[in-house]
Amino acid sequence: MSADIRPTGLRASWLLLALVVLAGALVIGVLVGPVPLKLSGVLRELADRLPFVQLSSGLSEQQSAILWQLRMPRVALAGLVGGMLALSGAAYQGVFRNPLADPYLLGVAAGAGLGATIAIAYGPAAADWPVDPLPLAAFAGALLGVSVTYALGRANLRGRTTATLILAGVATASFLTAIQTYVQQREDDTVRQVYAWILGQLTTASWREVVLILPYLIMSSVAILVHRRLLDMLSVGDEEASSLGVNTQRVRLIIVVAASLGTAAAVAVSGLIGFVGVIVPHTVRLLFGSSYRLVVPLSIILGGAFLVLADLVGRTLIAPAEIPIGVITAFLGAPFFLLILRRSGRVA
């Protein structure tokens, strides 16, 4: 069954290329930052962590803390969030056969926004709360948003069109956003913090967030990667897929749940970072091909690379001040995407 569509599948060379791009982005991300660290110092510091290697890096205690506790977790988090958003975007686009679908389509963003706003406005005033309630509330809100959307849209999911689910998402998002705005206006001394969160932030990234998001990213990636061939069939049409023996409803549910869970985790730790979920999968399609067997893995890898580089721009362009990451993704992403679109149009 797979032999006949092999030519459009993932080629090892493309996978290698994507991995090289990601590795390059990660290395540059770690080496460059608002505080200049000596290249040799960073390399020695990294080598020192290898087993059986004892090296004095020449970095001060502060520089070492900057490298290990601030810069590395931030680069790692950017990579994970970028990969997750691109993956979810690709999955939604396939499931809904809608090129404009993005990871926030089904009320994830609005739900997370409401959760975050409530946590900021009414969260425990005591600073001795053991964990930061913000990501947890955002995560819960995101899951709530998707669940409501799914419950509302499910009735017609078996039908010929998935438009119902998308429309249910639009309605849910508007409703949740309305509540969020209301809470925000009632408690307008928290407006600044809410906006800071909505604009997306990797500013305060730490290993804690990396650990928090990692299991969800792995689960979602595996679940979607396993179904990447079925995504190809779904993208042809439900009837065609059914005739090939695919349980379309079940596949769709698994993919939607996996993508939503991953998006919720990403949103919880980094706020709303737009554009990655739309631009990266489409760029992959334009450059390599539209089979989900390559779009899914390459989107994860290149999404990670894209967000690492976007964040690099955000934290160095006007260093030592910061530019919100959401501004950078749209500002860099849109022209880049148009360029690719034009080029591919000419080729075709």
Place this chain on the structure above:
Amino acid sequence: MGRISALFVCLALTLGACGEASDKPATPAATGDESFPVTIQAVNGDVDIPSRPERIVSLSSTATEMLFAIGAGDQVVAVDDQSDYPPGVPTTSLSGYEPNVEAIAEYGPDLVVAAGGSGLKSLAGLSIPLLVHPAAGTLDEAYTQFEQLGVATGHVAEAAEEVARIKSRIDEIVATVPDFAEPPSFYHELDNTYFSATSATFIGQIYELAGLTNIADKADKAGTGYPQLSAEYIVQADPDLIFLADSECCNQTPERVASRPGWDKISAVRNDAVFDVGDDIASRWGPRIVDFLQKVVDAERELEMANQ
């Protein structure tokens, strides 16, 4: 419901039947203040005030503090939901961020003071004078706002006295600033995503008076006065003092700051020199800037003691 009850309160107040209004005799100058009409040149153009205002609505917490400091408190009928000082101000649910002109008009104001003019244009159609006093960039701008409020409310002399009081208090406090061989550096935190304030703001001016070096100054290429610093930079800049103005908005405490990754390498954290200056005191350019300055200088003296 809320609006209706508020309306009743207004009526009651105008009849002098309840609240503070009944405790104090009506000001004799109220009816025949000779100095009116006045025109004030504010950022929102020339503001004409035909007679001494008796029903002022303040949508700015700083303006509220200023009005009460210059003795115009009796003329204030309503203040926005952020105004909470001095104790007993007539706080309402009016919002300065999202002003609702209809709700404001229900208080029947003869002067509205706000920190920003957006959403308030239609007051002109109701012939209600609007005085916009945005965040002061300098202490002199803050003094000018005191003086303008004095003219606008018929308390010119008291406004001048208040400005003189603030200036002399500042001089007294500045005289107690300890001598450091090298001025200590500091980081002023506005929220937990590391927004800060440079010396180009009135917040920064307070620190300049205290002889401190602001680590945010190098970071404001955009020139907003309020840059968002990167954590890496704060750790590297290694400030001697950290001042938190986000304990109320964002639940930040010296302990929380110390637990941030990498921050334990900062001198201020290692030496327990992280101080909570209070969100309100450190963000309002009103009469309590002297309290803000006092807190900063107290912190400096603690630092000096620790160094000895």
